[in-house]
Amino acid sequence: MTINVATCPRILVVDDEAHLRELLEITLIKMGLDVDSAENLAEARQLLQNKSYALVLTDMRLPDGSGMELVAEISAGYKNTPVAVITAFGSADNAVNALKAGAFDYVSKPVALDHLRKLVYSALNINAVPQVKTEDTQSVVASLLIGQSAGMRQVRTQIERLARSMAPVIITGESGSGKELAAREIHMSSSRMSKPFIAVNCGAIPENLMEAEFFGYRKGAFTGAMDDREGFFQAANGGTLMLDEVADLPLAMQVKLLRAIQERRIRKVGATTEESVDVRIISATHQNLAQCVREGRFRQDLYYRLNVIELHLPPLRERLEDIELLAAGILGRLAGSSVTLSAASLEALRAYRFPGNVRELENILERALAFANEGCIQPDDLALSGKPVTAMPEPGLPALPVPSASIAAPEREKAAPHTENFGFPELPCSLPDYLESIEREMIRRALEKTRHNRTQAADLLGVSFRQLRYQIQKLKIQD
Numbered sequence: 001m002t003i004n005v006a007t008c009p010r011i012l013v014v015d016d017e018a019h020l021r022e023l024l025e026i027t028l029i030k031m032g033l034d035v036d037s038a039e040n041l042a043e044a045r046q047l048l049q050n051k052s053y054a055l056v057l058t059d060m061r062l063p064d065g066s067g068m069e070l071v072a073e074i075s076a077g078y079k080n081t082p083v084a085v086i087t088a089f090g091s092a093d094n095a096v097n098a099l100k101a102g103a104f105d106y107v108s109k110p111v112a113l114d115h116l117r118k119l120v121y122s123a124l125n126i127n128a129v130p131q132v133k134t135e136d137t138q139s140v141v142a143s144l145l146i147g148q149s150a151g152m153r154q155v156r157t158q159i160e161r162l163a164r165s166m167a168p169v170i171i172t173g174e175s176g177s178g179k180e181l182a183a184r185e186i187h188m189s190s191s192r193m194s195k196p197f198i199a200v201n202c203g204a205i206p207e208n209l210m211e212a213e214f215f216g217y218r219k220g221a222f223t224g225a226m227d228d229r230e231g232f233f234q235a236a237n238g239g240t241l242m243l244d245e246v247a248d249l250p251l252a253m254q255v256k257l258l259r260a261i262q263e264r265r266i267r268k269v270g271a272t273t274e275e276s277v278d279v280r281i282i283s284a285t286h287q288n289l290a291q292c293v294r295e296g297r298f299r300q301d302l303y304y305r306l307n308v309i310e311l312h313l314p315p316l317r318e319r320l321e322d323i324e325l326l327a328a329g330i331l332g333r334l335a336g337s338s339v340t341l342s343a344a345s346l347e348a349l350r351a352y353r354f355p356g357n358v359r360e361l362e363n364i365l366e367r368a369l370a371f372a373n374e375g376c377i378q379p380d381d382l383a384l385s386g387k388p389v390t391a392m393p394e395p396g397l398p399a400l401p402v403p404s405a406s407i408a409a410p411e412r413e414k415a416a417p418h419t420e421n422f423g424f425p426e427l428p429c430s431l432p433d434y435l436e437s438i439e440r441e442m443i444r445r446a447l448e449k450t451r452h453n454r455t456q457a458a459d460l461l462g463v464s465f466r467q468l469r470y471q472i473q474k475l476k477i478q479d
């Protein structure tokens with residue numbers, strides 16, 4: 001990156017150690033930047049009032065207070081100024097706290113100049129990311145996430161904020177609720193947008209290949225390693241690495257990952273030297289990671305590192321008002337403007353629970369397109385299964401999902417004869433999917449009834465604890 005001298009960005013360095021201040025000043029000036037320095041908080045505040053800065057770089061310990069105070073003040077009062085902190089060696093807690101308070105990034109002492117330069121370039125890029133605002137001031141330029149519900153608006157506002165930081169983010173939400181899309185949006189709205197976004201499904205990689213897949217390997221490192229290969233970290237260098245289903249990482253790999261994140265250095269399998277990497281980590285899980293920590297399946301230190309900021313994607317059933325826009329977007333993508341949704345179909349969709357969230361809506365519409373006549377999708381074409389959001393069955397009643405129960409009134413009459421067959425539904429489109437939906441529902445009920453005590457829930461269902469745990473994972477049940 002070359003810096004435009006005509007609009008030379010100005011950096012504020014706040015540090016009371018003269019030699020470190022000097023090192024930072026020289027490095028920044030050599031990068032073609034203007035630099036102001038302050039020895040303490042009072043001087044920094046004074047300078048901030050008089051000039052605007054492209055970046056503030058502050059030490060944590062200052063003679064008249066803590067760098068954290070400056071982070072908080074800048075985050076609140078100078079929203080367009082990124083602030084990075086310099087932390088003492090080994091004080092991971094400080095770094096995490098600063099990121100939580102709104103710091104854009106951090107460097108640890110002794111300051112590695114290559115890391116410092118990368119940090120500065122990222123910070124300078126932040127304000128170069130184009131932001132198009134709508135009347136309600138939400139950025140729409142890279143909005144991949146469709147939806148205007150209060151929940152989605154909040155998600156977008158949070159994404160806008162998160163995009164201006166390097167802080168690790170954990171995205172939670174049920175399967176299919178848009179976690180990967182949200183991660184992409186954070187990346188696309190950040191200064192890393194021109195660099196790669198790599199999404200890795202941690203649950204899909206065989207344990208014995210994990211290290212090589214993440215960090216790469218040298219030729220001859222193991223049988224079959226015919227050439228040097230890069231791993232996900234190198235592939236995402238300068239950009240964002242998304243660890244999807246992070247709870248599925250085996251414990252041994254969790255240790256290695258923690259090290260890579262903390263040191264920002266990795267070592268290829270079979271290599272003797274380490275290489276530095278500049279990767280922003282976004283993780284995602286549909287599991288309760290804190291619970292995984294309690295159960296000893298996830299390391300607390302890694303949890304603490306990854307879980308600096310949480311972004312929660314609400315399930316689709318909590319934002320049913322988004323369905324119309326989502327359906328229009330999905331149909332537009334799948335069929336252009338040639339197919340529409342009838343009013344009754346929209347009503348039927350709005351009454352459905354969507355256990356598979358937006359992904360399920362996509363599947364329903366894709367299948368419906370095949371059945372739709374004259375360019376209009378009717379409720380029958382949707383072939384909805386499961387219970388509607390409204391009309392939950394009474395406790396104690398058999399919980400078999402009734403496919404036609406969510407269909408709007410006139411269509412319900414048509415479908416009724418099929419559903420009066422001893423309470424069984426009409427034939428499902430897919431028996432395995434149908435049986436899974438029943439199993440999922442029964443497990444959910446047992447968990448609800450036992451206040452999420454898995455041992456008791458397993459007893460209620462007449463299965464072993466391990467069997468239940470396996471089914472919960474397999475069926476991606478939010479517990």
Ligand SMILES: Nc1ncnc2c1ncn2[C@@H]1O[C@H](COP(=O)(O)OP(=O)(O)OP(=O)(O)O)[C@@H](O)[C@H]1O
Binds near residue numbers: 286326329359
């Ligand atoms: N708000 C949204 N607007 C448009 N499309 C969406 C939205 N949310 C999700 N999708 C679409 O739904 C599908 C599932 O989304 P995504 O893969 O991001 O979900 P996920 O939560 O990461 O799922 P999983 O936990 O199973 O990995 C994708 O095709 C995605 O494009």
